[in-house]
Amino acid sequence: MVLLLAQEYAAVPSILTEYRCGICGRIFAGLPELEEHYAARHPEAAQPVVVALNLNGKPRELLVEPHWTLQRALQFSLGLTGTKHMCDRGVCGSCTVIMDGRAVLACTTLACECEGKTVQTVEGIAADPAWKPLIDAYCRWDAMQCGYCTPGFLVSAKALMDKNPNPTEDECRRALAGNICICGTYPRHAAAILEAALKMRKGA
Amino acid sequence: MADLAGVNGQREDFRVVGQRNVPGKLSYALATGVAKFGIDYVLPDMLHAKFLRSPYAHARVARVDTSAARAVPGVADILTWEDEDIRKLRSFGEMFGAQRPYLDNLADQEGAEVAVIVVAESEDICEEALRRLDIQWEILPHVVDLLEGRKPDAPVIRPQVRETPQFGIRSPDQLESPPKRGNVAYSNFDSGDIEAGFKAADHIIEYDLYTPAFASHMPNPSGSVAWWSDEPYFGEGKTLHIEGAVREKHSISFMYGMPPEKTVQEGLFMGGKYCDWGLRKSQNITPLLAKRTGRPVRCVNTREETYDFIMNQRYAYMKVGFTKNGLITAMDDFSVADGGVWGSSSFGNVGDQTQGPYNTLKCKNVRQFMEIVDSNRGMMYVSGQHCPFNWDIVTIAIHLIAEKLDMDPIDVARLNLHGPESQDDINPVHSFEACVETGRKMMNWDWHRAGARKLPDGRYHGASFRYQMCPRHSFATYHCKLELRQGVVHLPTQGPLFGVYSIECNAMVVAEELGLNYEDVCIDFDYRENFVTFGGGSDGTTASAWVAKECAHILKQRILEAAIEYAETAPPPGMGGGHGFGPPPPPPGPFKGLKPEDLDLAGGRVVLKADHSVGAPLTSAVPQNLFATYSGKPPLAVWVTGSMGKILDTMNTAYCEVAVDTETGEVEILRFGVAADPGKVLRPTSLESQIDQVMYFSQGCQLLEDFVYDPRTGVRLNTNMFDYKKPGMLDVPPVEKDFLETRAGNAVYGANGISHSLANTHMIIIAIHNAIGVWVDPPATPDKVLKALGKA
Structure with missing residues (x-):
């Protein structure tokens, strides 16, 4: 499953090859043509912008509208489904990504502000064999029930372990305090992280 | 132990059932974000749809002019309640009450879908068009204060x-x-x-x-994506594809007059919808909109629109x-x-x-x-x-009697509890006695009267206790099918996955009965299959697993018969596969001249019952394809017999300790305890997790959660995750657990359901009363605690 995801993801071209009008759906071969189209047909609308960033270790271009959040851009421009939309206002952590080494909330981060940034999503973590023990541990400990919020927790856990490969249970709880699981799986997460940390230390 | 119905109900040796830390079959998809929920679907050339939502608590749309909205660039379609296509729609999901048109011009709550649907290139354009509607509202009187x-x-x-x-x-x-x-x-x-x-x-x-x-426990705002195709794979004519109305494929088929086989829903993930099965309008409108526009259409609620009760x-x-x-x-x-x-x-x-x-x-x-x-x-x-089954009316009565008579509430409960068979039975309930004995030890239970114990830090200590039966109210009939293909046992199911590890429990039971490891049972998710593992109650898992057990027994008999048949008829070594092509057939097991009753299944092999070291792997002993089916349900679903709560075979007890600061009004739950007898534990990791869940649900509704209305307008003021607070990682206390296995339930191996029955409405409130001697209505926020103490 993880490998399949990585292959699908790799198939997405890094550089934009078509430019779609967000208002009438017409597709253009280049940004200048799209800009001309907006000027002629939708002069009062905000024009889309191209954002170049490093996503999961690869350069990516995204065509986004200026008010789009990073969560929305990842979903609607790239079809990535791991950065989840839950609260839409920075409360629940389901959209957590790692940006320039820090866990940030993609639902309160404008995509157009991500120019030049390095962003890692759960798909990138899943495709990295080094982090398989963390995913394995999440699955072994049932650190999910319905599973909707789980990718956000997993990204927060990875951000913690990047900085602190040997966290205590209390440090795990505090690091994940910004993630809400409506199913109430909270005690399982620390158990999973501690097991993964142990395995990763042994495997290092 | 009860005399359990069906085959092997009395089984005492368990190799697979009861194993810990067995990953869920779809856990990797969930953890890595591959799992798609309705909100996640993005299709090429997809349109978006939004309903007009009422800004008023009660109002009628007397007239609407859509002309300005239709002129907004990017708008593809607008429907009103008067359109024939809308008037023809009838929803057949699990929604109760007087029949009502699918969409009308009456809004009976703030945020209700009413009168108009807009379809456009983006959600932003939908919203812009909705703003351009010229609406004449007739505001009606409202009731938000009962x-x-x-x-x-x-x-x-x-x-x-x-x-x-x-x-x-x-x-x-x-x-x-x-x-x-x-x-x-x-x-x-x-x-x-x-x-x-x-x-x-x-x-x-x-x-x-x-x-x-x-509020309902839905992390993923409800919504769907639908499209129509001419794919010949699904047969002649149009095929409806809908994703995001998981578990409701048949009601969608019915709603749109489509044969079930021409309605495709492959998604498995529905999010946490615990007891909340009703389809939202955003989940069943998209097929109509897709048909009208000829393009895929996505309609998804916002978080604010996801606060149902x-x-x-x-x-x-x-x-x-x-x-x-x-x-x-x-x-x-x-x-x-x-x-x-x-x-x-x-x-x-x-x-x-x-x-x-x-x-x-x-x-x-x-x-x-x-x-x-x-x-x-x-x-x-x-x-x-929580209601009515777990409504804590009696729990409070027991607590107040205990206070009045200076009796331990456990003793009051025991005195009042009827016997296991009926309300006229005066015998003790064995499962209850076992639970309270365990619970007392676990909690160091030492009950005191209200306000009688202070903690070293000056806060007041309170404790509470409640009991409930573990229900067996699943009344559904389950249709299980098992297949043996090339030596591998397959368990096909239509899913879906909604937050409990139900199919995994079924697979564990199948593995147990067939002498396999859990990993050897292949769960095939296929929307066309009939087998679902839930239905009619929280014990759907144990009830469906009872059916899986019966089905596995039938398959086992067929495997043993087939092993003998193959041993008798296998071609001699050296011959090729069918018609001389393919690999040579596998060597049969050493079963020539034996009978099926001489054989058994163990360790993925067909073996001699008398000597398990003699045998052959399933793959070679039985190269035939075999299948077995079983339709049924465990006996005595008590909901159907009208005996809910009157047959007390398996019980659970829960405990809560709090510390209340009478200066700040803050309540801290020191710990929950659960001593429970689910009859038989199938999958401990998920059982523990379900119990955490239900205790946190109960914590939320007693300490944090409530809807706040503006009485003047009837508008709900806190439909967002800041102001409507669910418990977080640092809010939740430890939940200590101890499980008993009396094997007294009616489902597989004597198991019953459990998690529902621990949902409680007042256990924490009672503990607060035990701490400070006054009642605080839930949610017991600090201001309400201080007010109850006369300090605010």
Whole structure:
């Protein structure tokens, strides 16, 4: 499953090859043509912008509208489904990504502000064999029930372990305090992280 | 142990069932974000749709002019309630109440979908078009305060008679309720002789209690994506594809007049919808919009639009009579419950009280009069976990009797609990006794009277206890199919996945019965399959697993017969596969001349029953393809027999300790404890997780969660995750657990369901009372605690 995801993801071209009008759906071969189209047909609308960033270790271009959040851009421009939309206002952590080494909330981060940034999503973590023990541990400990919020927790856990490969249970709880699981799986997460940390230390 | 029905119910050796830390079959998809929920689907050339939502609590759209909205660039379609396509729609999901048009011009709660649907290139354009609608609203009087709405002079908001189903068998104690008056419908029960019961009492106590409305547990805002295709793979003509209405494929088929085989829904992930099965309009409108526009259409609610109820607001006044030794002689229960908006579920009110907590008592003198008040507060879809089954009316009575008589509440409970067989049974309930013995040890239980214990830090200590039966109310019939293909056992299911590890439990049982490892059972998810592992109650997992056990037994017999047949008829070594092509057939097992009853399955092999070292792997011993089916259900689903709560075979007990700071009003739950007997534990990791879940649900509704309305406008003020607070990682206390296995349930290996029955409405509130001696209505926020103490 993880490998399949990585292959699908790799198939997405890094550089934009078509430019779609967000208002009438017409597709253009280049940004200048799209800009001309907006000027002629939708002069009062905000024009889309191209954002170049490093996503999961690869350069990516995204065509986004200026008010789009990073969560929305990842979903609607790239079809990535791991950065989840839950609260839409920075409360629940389901959209957590790692940006320039820090866990940030993609639902309160404008995509157009991500120019030049390095962003890692759960798909990138899943495709990295080094982090398989963390995913394995999440699955072994049932650190999910319905599973909707789980990718956000997993990204927060990875951000913690990047900085602190040997966290205590209390440090795990505090690091994940910004993630809400409506199913109430909270005690399982620390158990999973501690097991993964142990395995990763042994495997290092 | 009960005499368990079916094959191998009495099994004592378990290799697979009960294993810990077995990953869920779809856990990797969930953890890595591969799993797609309705909101996640993005298709090429996809349109978006949005409903007009009412800004008023109660209003009618008298007229709407859509011309300006239609002129917004990017708008593809606009429908109103008067369009023929809309008028023809009838939804057939699990929504109760009087029949109502799919979409009309009446909004009976703030945020209700009403009158208009816009389809456009983006959600932003939809919103812009909705802003451009020229709407003439007729604002109607509203009711969001039940105590105002029940008054004779309150404006009548809905004249219809309630037409709601009866859950279970109608009780002989159900009275002919008076006709609806104003906004109030009635549901009245009277059993025994209430007056005689009070006369027999040495003490009578009266109390009021309140339960706030409680929001549904949906992390993923509801929505769907639909499109139509001409793919010949699915047969001639149009095929409807819909994703995001998981578990409701058949109701969507019915709604759009499509044969089931021409309605495709492959997604498995529905998010946490615990007891909340009703389809939202965003989940079943997309096929129509896709048909009209010829493009895929996505319609998804916002977070603000995702605050439906899973427990209705309720006020109650109680009067309890009891003897000087603590035996309850009469309970008089008058309550005022929210009937919600038009179409709300009647769960927990109309005709439903008999499923409630009184049924565990010896006392039969119970009067339950309920007023059900129509309101503009919100919608409850289908059911809730907390009411009526877990309504803590009796728990509070037991606590108050304990306070009055200075008795341990566990002893009060024991005195009042009827026997395992019926309400007339006076024998002890073995499962209850086992649970409380374990629970006392686990909690170092040392009950004290209210306000009697201070902690070293100056806070007051409080404790509470409750019990409930582990239910066996699943009444569904399950249709299990197992296949052996090339030596591998397949368990096909249509899914879906909604937060419990139900199919995994089934696979564990199949592995147990067939001598396999859990990993060797291949779970095939296929939307065309018939087998689902839930239905009719929280014990769906154990009930469906009972059916899987029976099915596995049939397959096992066929495997053993096939092994003998192959041993007798296998071609000699050296011959090729069929028609001389392919690999040579595998060598058969050494079973020539034997009978099926001489064989067994163990370790993925067919073996001699007398000597397990002699045998052959399944793949070679049985190269034939085999299958087995079994349709049925475990015996005695108590909901159907009308005995809910009157057969006490497996029980659970829960405990809570709090510390209350009387200076700040802050309540800290020090710990929860659960000593429970689910009969047999199938998958411990998920059972523990389900118990955490239900205790945190209960924590939320007693300490944090409530809906706040502006009384003037009827508008809900806190439909967001800042202001409507669910418990977080640092809020939740430890939940200590100890499981017993009395094997006394009716489902697989004597298991019953459990998690629902731990949902509680007042266990924490009782612990707070035990700490400070005053009642605090839930949610017990610090300001309410201080107010109850007279400090604010």
